[in-house]
Amino acid sequence: MLFQVRDLHVSYGNIRAVRGVSFEVDKGEIVTLIGANGAGKSTILNTIAGLQAPDSGTITYQDEPIAGIPAHKIVERGMVLVPEGRRIFGNLSVYENLRLAGFRLDEPVLKQRLSDALKRFPQLESRQHQRADTLSGGEQQMLAVGRALVTGGDMMLLDEPSMGLAPILVREIFNILKNINRDGKTILLVEQNAHQALRLADRTYVLETGVVTLSGRSADLIQNADVQKAYLGG
Amino acid sequence: MDLDTLAQQFLNALQLGSLYALVALGYTMVYGVLLLINFAHGDIFMFGAFIGVFGAFVLGLPFLPTLLLSMIITALLGITIEKVAYKPLRHASRLSAVITALGVGLLLENGMLALTGADPRRYPDNFFAASVTIGDTTLELSVRIVIIAVALILFLCLYYIVQRTKWGMAMRAISYDKFAVPLMGVSQDRIITLTFVLGAGLAAAAGILWGVAFTASLSPYMGLRVGWKAFIAAVVGGIGDIRGAALGGLLLGFVEIFVVALGSPIGISSSYRDLVGFALLLVILVVRPTGLFGVARRQKL
Ligand SMILES: Nc1ncnc2c1ncn2[C@@H]1O[C@H](COP(=O)(O)OP(=O)(O)OP(=O)(O)O)[C@@H](O)[C@H]1O
Ligand SMILES: [Mg+2]
Numbered sequence: 001m002l003f004q005v006r007d008l009h010v011s012y013g014n015i016r017a018v019r020g021v022s023f024e025v026d027k028g029e030i031v032t033l034i035g036a037n038g039a040g041k042s043t044i045l046n047t048i049a050g051l052q053a054p055d056s057g058t059i060t061y062q063d064e065p066i067a068g069i070p071a072h073k074i075v076e077r078g079m080v081l082v083p084e085g086r087r088i089f090g091n092l093s094v095y096e097n098l099r100l101a102g103f104r105l106d107e108p109v110l111k112q113r114l115s116d117a118l119k120r121f122p123q124l125e126s127r128q129h130q131r132a133d134t135l136s137g138g139e140q141q142m143l144a145v146g147r148a149l150v151t152g153g154d155m156m157l158l159d160e161p162s163m164g165l166a167p168i169l170v171r172e173i174f175n176i177l178k179n180i181n182r183d184g185k186t187i188l189l190v191e192q193n194a195h196q197a198l199r200l201a202d203r204t205y206v207l208e209t210g211v212v213t214l215s216g217r218s219a220d221l222i223q224n225a226d227v228q229k230a231y232l233g234g
Numbered sequence: 235m236d237l238d239t240l241a242q243q244f245l246n247a248l249q250l251g252s253l254y255a256l257v258a259l260g261y262t263m264v265y266g267v268l269l270l271i272n273f274a275h276g277d278i279f280m281f282g283a284f285i286g287v288f289g290a291f292v293l294g295l296p297f298l299p300t301l302l303l304s305m306i307i308t309a310l311l312g313i314t315i316e317k318v319a320y321k322p323l324r325h326a327s328r329l330s331a332v333i334t335a336l337g338v339g340l341l342l343e344n345g346m347l348a349l350t351g352a353d354p355r356r357y358p359d360n361f362f363a364a365s366v367t368i369g370d371t372t373l374e375l376s377v378r379i380v381i382i383a384v385a386l387i388l389f390l391c392l393y394y395i396v397q398r399t400k401w402g403m404a405m406r407a408i409s410y411d412k413f414a415v416p417l418m419g420v421s422q423d424r425i426i427t428l429t430f431v432l433g434a435g436l437a438a439a440a441g442i443l444w445g446v447a448f449t450a451s452l453s454p455y456m457g458l459r460v461g462w463k464a465f466i467a468a469v470v471g472g473i474g475d476i477r478g479a480a481l482g483g484l485l486l487g488f489v490e491i492f493v494v495a496l497g498s499p500i501g502i503s504s505s506y507r508d509l510v511g512f513a514l515l516l517v518i519l520v521v522r523p524t525g526l527f528g529v530a531r532r533q534k535l
Contacts, residue, residue: 081417103404
């Protein structure tokens with residue numbers, strides 16, 4: 001198993017946001033965690049990425065425990081997070097955002113990754129010297145994913161990449177994620193947009209108020225009556 | 235005012251302004267990265283000037299080596315202050331950070347007083363003999379022009395670092411949204427260290443140049459007024475923006491010099507010049523609350 005979370009607990013003061021969550025992701029998979037507002041999705045991803053310390057539980061990546069390692073070191077292990085709300089640096093140019101994402105890289109690798117990322121997102125190429133906050137929402141999301149491609153690693157975590165985007169853009173982003181996965185990257189995706197996420201992912205976990213209530217192959221969950229009622233609008 | 239006097243005052247203003255600017259840069263960078271007003275920064279400037287005295291008198295070094303020595307030692311002081319005094323407070327309230335900064339400043343002032351005594355210091359007369367020899371003609375350079383040139387070169391180096399290197403990109407990125415910076419594989423601590431190195435180094439250079447420009451003015455308390463002025467300059471320019479700090483410093487230099495130059499013939503005492511500086515701050519902040527270059531930033535988390 002490439003990645004495993006066991007009995008994870010995370011809290012903010014006395015708010016217990018994540019209460020004993022376990023799941024796993026195999027190499028080459030796309031796995032999604034779906035859940036409503038406040039279910040604890042971002043808390044889980046931020047904890048994995050090292051932005052937040054867990055109360056207890058283990059997180060294992062490539063057979064090594066990574067819980068509690070600071071975020072910039074997690075990146076070195078080969079795991080990268082595209083955070084909720086994209087969090088691009090609006091005061092930097094598009095190019096600078098991508099360049100900064102390759103902070104640790106040597107020149108030849110950096111060059112290669114930059115050109116790969118721009119090939120994947122041709123819209124960004126012509127806007128390289130524009131300030132990133134002048135991009136549209138969809139372009140900003142592409143920049144956020146492009147940045148993660150430059151940073152690199154075997155596994156990409158994405159926190160609601162569909163947030164605030166028109167359906168056609170969501171499809172475009174999800175197609176790109178599919179391609180990125182085909183090219184070898186393992187993906188852990190967190191979504192409220194269950195329709196698209198279930199269609200994309202190999203396996204799905206359903207998260208409710210900090211607990212996993214259901215899990216299985218996405219193709220099976222799409223047929224599940226409870227899932228249909230709660231997440232697919234009937 | 236005849237043309238020659240005007241030119242002289244212009245140089246005076248550029249000199250004073252570029253020194254304010256060098257100090258203002260340190261305030262603005264630390265604020266940009268940490269949202270902390272480093273009220274000890276004026277005293278770091280003083281420390282740099284005194285390391286200059288040490289280099290010139292005790293070690294007998296000429297100008298440039300003294301400048302470098304002081305910039306390096308003062309940068310180390312900047313790192314130490316950040317690690318010992320500010321880092322433990324990174325998640326504490328804004329007020330405790332401000333009080334700590336003021337405390338660090340007092341410590342530096344009184345430490346230097348205990349170490350060197352209260353007599354005003356000055357650099358040796360031959361410390362700053364600026365001349366260039368080309369072939370067999372020797373050109374005497376005006377002290378002011380050299381000071382302005384050194385300040386300009388330092389600013390351009392800083393501008394290059396901030397605008398063109400990945401370290402500078404990380405500094406600017408932190409000032410916009412520090413949450414996402416570690417996700418790029420960047421250690422926030424290292425960027426903060428770099429910020430203090432640059433800010434303290436520039437303050438040290440300003441301290442030495444100040445001592446050269448205004449002889450007999452080195453006292454352990456010299457950083458207080460200059461620190462306040464430079465802080466005003468940083469706020470006027472739009473705190474967090476290095477172009478703003480440079481412009482704010484120059485603006486304040488011009489205002490102060492010309493208030494005295496134009497005011498004294500018509501009976502306005504030169505003691506009004508500090509008042510005018512503060513008035514300028516108020517006026518600009520009323521018209522543009524974020525300063526000349528300031529923009530609204532992403533909310534701190
Ligand atoms: N910084 C915080 N301080 C206090 N409570 C928080 C904080 N962040 C999240 N929470 C709480 O933790 C719980 C889980 O929040 P989280 O952001 O992980 O949910 P989410 O599933 O990502 O929701 P959304 O779909 O809205 O992004 C919520 O009850 C939330 O109110
Ligand atoms: Mg969330």
